[in-house]
Amino acid sequence: MxxxxxxxxxxxxxxxxxxxxxxxxxxxxxxxxxxxxxxxKDDEWTVLFDGTNLDNLQLYGNDNSIENWKIEEDALVFHPPAERPKDTHYNLVTKKEYTSFVLSIDWKISEGGNSGIFWGIKDDGTYGQPYETGLEVQVLDNEKHPDAKNGTDRQAGALYDMVAPNKDVTKPIGEWNTAVITINHKTNTGSSVLNGVTVAEFPLKGKEWNSLLENSKFNGWDGFAKYKTGKIGVQDHGDIVSYRNIKIKELN
Incomplete structure (x- = not known):
């Protein structure tokens, strides 16, 4: 038993x-x-512009038909108007808002041209321009635009007027450049990568950020950099500029 x-x-x-x-x-x-x-999920990219339509984009300030931005050979090309009504701009922004992300975008600037890539844009009718709230990575002809001579923090790849690129890695005029911008509020880090090279890194808050802000043209601006969540946009600065292969990966 x-x-x-x-x-x-x-x-x-x-x-x-x-x-x-x-x-x-x-x-x-x-x-x-x-x-x-x-x-x-973290590795998923969302295509914002694939060369076929503008479904994910609209003019800053309204949702009317997009003027002066044309699709040409899979690229989004801005042609400034010959005559511009007073206080009229054609900045292009996403319909959706984003907080932390990786943005990849190709750009090509005209000779002597200027443009920019923004994020953290507040588009609710309170402000007249994306740069009043959004931070910018500069898009520029470093050889012929006078902004490049006004200080390196206005050269291509810079966090505009705040953090200078550590080197000039832009392609010659007429060639495409690839920008990858990472904004991560959880780690308090931002970076600008141009043509595979990390050219600028910056915090998003804290003592170092406050110092950058105080020493920039944006010091005292009411809405600048106040919005962690906002739209992403590209700038009408009055020059011909082209963008393509625009995609974003949201960070959790």
Whole structure:
């Protein structure tokens, strides 16, 4: 009898251990599945402009038809109007707002041209221009535009008027440049990568940020850099400029 009881106990223990192993294995698989899904989500890019339509974009300040921005050979090209009504601008912004993200965008500027890529834009009718609220990575002809001579923090790739690029890696006029802008409020870090080179890094808040702001033209501006969540846009600065392959990856 004792022998049978011993065998029964061993069998129960074996099944119990097996169940625990299976449950543990299932939990590991579930955890791995969740992790994989999270990693996949973090790696997902959303195309904002693929060369075929402007469905994700609109003019800053309204949702009317987009003027002066034309799709040409898969690129979004701005042609400044010959005659511009007073206080009329054609800045282009996303319909959606973003907080932390990685933005990838190709740009090509005309000779002597100037433009910019903004984020944190408040588009509710309170402000007249994206630059009143949004921070900007500069798009510029470093060779012929006078802004490049006014200080390196206005050269292409700079956090405009705040952080200078550590080197000039722009392509010759007529060639495409690729900008990758990362804004991460969780880690309090921002960066500007131009043609594969990290040319500027900056905080988004704190003592160092306050110092940058105080020493810039934006010091004292009511709405500047106040909005963690806002639209992304490209600038009408009165010059021909082209953008293509615009995509964004939101950071959780």
């Amino acid at each position: 004792k022998k049978y009881l011993l065998l029964f106990s061993i069998s129960v223990l074996a099944f119990s251990c097996k169940d625990k192993e299976e449950n543990s294995s299932e939990k590991k698989e579930e955890t791995a599945e969740v992790t994989t899904k999270q990693e996949t």
